Amino acid sequence: MLVIEGLTRRFGTKAAVDDVSLEIPAGSFVGVIGRSGAGKSTLLRLINRLNDPTAGRIRFGDRDVTALNGAALRAWRADCAMIFQQFNLVGRLDVLTNVLLGRLNKVSTGTSVLRLWSADDRAIALSALDSFDMGSFAHQRAESLSGGQQQRVAIARALVQEPKILLADEPIASLDPRNTKLVMDALQRINKEFGITVLCNLHSLDLARAYCDRLVGMAAGKVVFDGRGFDLTDDVARRLYGLEAGDVVDETVPVAPKAEREKAFA
Numbered sequence: 001m002l003v004i005e006g007l008t009r010r011f012g013t014k015a016a017v018d019d020v021s022l023e024i025p026a027g028s029f030v031g032v033i034g035r036s037g038a039g040k041s042t043l044l045r046l047i048n049r050l051n052d053p054t055a056g057r058i059r060f061g062d063r064d065v066t067a068l069n070g071a072a073l074r075a076w077r078a079d080c081a082m083i084f085q086q087f088n089l090v091g092r093l094d095v096l097t098n099v100l101l102g103r104l105n106k107v108s109t110g111t112s113v114l115r116l117w118s119a120d121d122r123a124i125a126l127s128a129l130d131s132f133d134m135g136s137f138a139h140q141r142a143e144s145l146s147g148g149q150q151q152r153v154a155i156a157r158a159l160v161q162e163p164k165i166l167l168a169d170e171p172i173a174s175l176d177p178r179n180t181k182l183v184m185d186a187l188q189r190i191n192k193e194f195g196i197t198v199l200c201n202l203h204s205l206d207l208a209r210a211y212c213d214r215l216v217g218m219a220a221g222k223v224v225f226d227g228r229g230f231d232l233t234d235d236v237a238r239r240l241y242g243l244e245a246g247d248v249v250d251e252t253v254p255v256a257p258k259a260e261r262e263k264a265f266a
């Protein structure tokens, strides 16, 4: 269980994340939603300690994540894989090597410096690529792939890291609808088949409702909604997104009565 207690991060006088408390059980698929600037990225960056909090605490099992440093902090970051909107692959390296970089925390320093990957590590990386239909691209340069393909490679790299949590920061923001589906399906497999907790920042409410078990809605750094997709009515969405609501709520799709929506999720 990931427990966040009174988490705050200020930049100057502005609170990007403001007194956020959440409990996230292992195996959850949580969508973090909200308009641009709501604090979604900062929340994810605080969880893997790319940013340090101004106040509050993060606990994972018996670890006080906010107090970690040195080797213990590196171990936490290994347990907490992150994927980004811009994929963050090494473009000139081939796809397989990019995935193997996710194994760096599992191998000796000599192996990591010389990149002498064992047959086992290579098999694990190839199997991860195969899981997302990317095995046949193993020997191509990463920069030669489409955005959606690169994101699936990034997800394979995260998987071989064997994390407990995957943090995905707007992973589909630059993708077309077909690649969006492939990447969201890949995240769903990471969650459902491999049991990894996924926290995913999403701009699209429809996608968040379709894929996530739980939605956390943020506005001005605070959590203003926490529940299942069917509880987030279009009225709440409009309050959450303000003027941007038209971009995230498909006005042409009639919303079924709450009882029907609940039945669909049962």
Ligand SMILES: Nc1ncnc2c1ncn2[C@@H]1O[C@H](COP(=O)(O)OP(=O)(O)OP(=O)(O)O)[C@@H](O)[C@H]1O
Binding pocket: 011, 014, 015, 016, 034, 035, 036, 037, 038, 039, 040, 041, 042, 043
């Ligand atoms: N390093 C920083 N320095 C100063 N201000 C920052 C920094 N990082 C974030 N902020 C501010 O904190 C607020 C929240 O930013 P954040 O990136 O977390 O929002 P977001 O919901 O992820 O937005 P987006 O969907 O556009 O990525 C914004 O007002 C942003 O300008």
